[in-house]
Amino acid sequence: MPEVSLVLRSTRVVTPEGTRPAAVAVAGERIAAVLPYDADPPPGARLLDVGDHVVLPGLVDTHVHVNDPGRSAWEGFTTATRAAAAGGVTTLLDMPLNSLPPTTTVPNLRIKQEVARPKAHVDVGFWGGVVPGNAGDLRPLHDAGVFGFKCFLSPSGVPEFPELDRERLAAALKEIIGFGGLLIVHAEDPHALESAPHRVGPAYADFLASRPREVENAAVRTLIDTARELDARVHVLHLSSSGALPLLAAAKAAGVRITVETCPHFLTLTAEEVPDGATEFKCCPPIREAANQDALWRALADGTIDCVVSDHSPCTADLKTPDFATAWGGISSLQLGLPAVWTAARRRGHPIEDVARWMSTAPAALAGLTAKGAVAAGRDADFAVLAPDETFTVDPAHLHHRNRVTAYAGRTLYGVVKATWLRGRRIAEAGTVGQPTGQLLERNH
Missing domain, CATH: 3.20.20.140 (Metal-dependent hydrolases)
Known part of the structure; x- marks a missing residue:
């Protein structure tokens, strides 16, 4: 298994056992372990603390x-x-x-x-x-x-x-x-x-x-x-x-x-x-x-x-x-x-x-996507980092959809997505999306 390169820490990590303070250790593209919040990062691993933002499975x-x-x-x-x-x-x-x-x-x-x-x-x-x-x-x-x-x-x-x-x-x-x-x-x-x-x-x-x-x-x-x-x-x-x-x-x-x-x-x-x-x-x-x-x-x-x-x-x-x-x-x-x-x-x-x-x-x-859907050891390191108490008003001009026609225009919503991680890499932050790194999946992935 690749060595742990990243530890993503939050006071609110949504795991299969519930939401709790935790430190998520990432090795390569997978979650290596969900550790106690105050666990020391493994040698050489980068620690990223997102505070009280919620870490959800992607x-x-x-x-x-x-x-x-x-x-x-x-x-x-x-x-x-x-x-x-x-x-x-x-x-x-x-x-x-x-x-x-x-x-x-x-x-x-x-x-x-x-x-x-x-x-x-x-x-x-x-x-x-x-x-x-x-x-x-x-x-x-x-x-x-x-x-x-x-x-x-x-x-x-x-x-x-x-x-x-x-x-x-x-x-x-x-x-x-x-x-x-x-x-x-x-x-x-x-x-x-x-x-x-x-x-x-x-x-x-x-x-x-x-x-x-x-x-x-x-x-x-x-x-x-x-x-x-x-x-x-x-x-x-x-x-x-x-x-x-x-x-x-x-x-x-x-x-x-x-x-x-x-x-x-x-x-x-x-x-x-x-x-x-x-x-x-x-x-x-x-x-x-x-x-x-x-x-x-x-x-x-x-x-x-x-x-x-x-x-x-x-x-x-x-x-x-x-x-x-x-x-x-x-x-x-x-x-x-x-x-x-x-x-x-x-x-x-x-x-x-x-x-x-x-x-x-x-x-x-x-x-049947067995590597997706949970913050748990062995799953893909896919995360959505959410500020659940922050609000924003939907402006179609700020959407990435090709045609910015939406029934939500002008609505004020709770929950600002601060960052998105795909298989251990941050692919979006504050609404800005990086280069394409997604993979094509087949059944039983």
Whole structure:
């Protein structure tokens, strides 16, 4: 093992055993030990004391649309991973759609990897995609190292990534079961969508009515039934409907192998505060009412919801037209997820270790990233150093996202990311990000 070269010390280090004063010894790219706070550094090691700033495990964001290549005007690996580093995210997994080509074959994956390799400021892995007709590509993609497979149960919004009907969903799951893989699902039901009222225009209430809770609830029921029948491992993406929570809790209790994520915007923004025409707030499924949000927080607390990830889905400003029916749906929040969630969590009485579990430990476990997600011996030396009691007001001009359209503009948030460390190297400090040093990850890293 390399000799310890760095000891990072704080009065508040978030470890698997809780938050405590500690000195984290780093050898090469890994954590060698978590020592008592007042332990003497090994000979030759540099001591860096960050005082009362919180040392968190680097965040793991398993739901990011980088869109590179093909739609890199929306977002690219340089800007996305720079924003991640500035926001305390040290690992992200890229979604298989919105780039051209989509990650639905091994050759397409290789194209994506070659584009990402020289640009990555943080570690980057890839999901594969399931679309009609590519069942024969799934095992090769699995063998090539993707972390699992994404599908839609309703139209995705881009023609090159069609949805699966129930029969194709079952067929895909049977194929994925054969090699022990994971299916992650955009769970909105197309029939419930078709039966909802649809009106064009700037009114957020009309958009919300076009995607009622039953759209998600019906899709979740389908997914649970199929997963139970086949004993498949599945994951519900970006849950926003509180109506699906009892279904998910019951399924988990019955042994169905299902996990669930939600997103910062569902936990921090409410339908009541969305101005008409403000399509920077548009996403699918939608931001719902405050009472719905309260239920999501309760589900995080009781474990029905496992993790919180960004669903960073950016676009160019011109696609955010004032008409909620036609504007692109997606929230840009990769750089802001940690302070946004921490601001709401502290108000609701959750400690910082809850946020670390939801945004680092649980997403790492979902993806099987055994070297990520904890400040513990043997893990990668990935850290986010956070000043939890400092505030800042979101100025889009200071974001690293390629297009600085954000629903958080003008909001005052708690939690300033002071520095981000990736595998023992400081990659960002005070919002300034260094040269790309991220690695491309494959499953079982």
